[in-house]
Amino acid sequence: MSKIYLVKIRRLIIDMFIGVHEHERHSRQRVAIDVELEMGYPADGFSKGIYKNVGCYETLVGNIKNLSKKGHVVLVETFADQIADIALDDRRVITASVTVEKLDVFPDCDAVGTTIKKYREKVT
Numbered sequence: 001m002s003k004i005y006l007v008k009i010r011r012l013i014i015d016m017f018i019g020v021h022e023h024e025r026h027s028r029q030r031v032a033i034d035v036e037l038e039m040g041y042p043a044d045g046f047s048k049g050i051y052k053n054v055g056c057y058e059t060l061v062g063n064i065k066n067l068s069k070k071g072h073v074v075l076v077e078t079f080a081d082q083i084a085d086i087a088l089d090d091r092r093v094i095t096a097s098v099t100v101e102k103l104d105v106f107p108d109c110d111a112v113g114t115t116i117k118k119y120r121e122k123v124t
Contacts, residue, residue, distance in 0.1 A: 003041035004094060007055035010034055014065060017072040018079060018102065025072050030103040031079075032111060033064060037087055038095040060087060076100040080116040088118060095119050 012035075015028040037060075042053040063086050073079045080100040087096035101113030 004038045005041055007037040007039055007057055007060075008035065009057055009061060009064075012061060012064060013103075014068045016068040018074075018076060020074055029105075031068070031076075032099075032101045032103055032113075033083065034099040035060065035064075035083065035087060036097045037090075037093050039090075040092045040094060055090060055092065076102060077114050077116065080114055081118075084116050084118040088120060091120075093120065 012033040014031050014033065016031055017025060017027075018029055018031060019025075037055055039055045044053065046054070064083055067079070067082055067086065077100075080098040083098045083100070084096040087093050087098070095117065097115060097117045099113060099115040101111035103111050105112050
């Protein structure tokens with residue numbers, strides 16, 4: 001039997017430079033990020049409490065924050081795609097689903113954004 005487990009980051013809010021319009025190059029916008037990773041289940045399970053056997057959301061949150069500081073991003077799709085690639089750097093990740101939403105674009109809308117889902121061809 002194959003087993004997976006999920007690592008989740010919900011509503012990480014970051015202020016960053018993102019968007020296609022000229023005014024978006026000069027003022028930060030609030031962006032919400034959700035990440036869901038399907039991970040290969042550790043061979044020994046979780047009962048031994050071995051930290052290195054599980055996905056680290058602390059590292060991923062730090063990497064996302066660092067990525068957001070690298071300069072202006074034109075498309076939310078680009079940012080989501082880059083986050084998915086970072087997540088897939090961990091060979092145990094099978095699938096990375098990343099949602100990026102701009103929170104303050106329209107006054108009559110909670111958010112606008114995209115979801116990118118990437119799959120690993122072969123899990124190691």
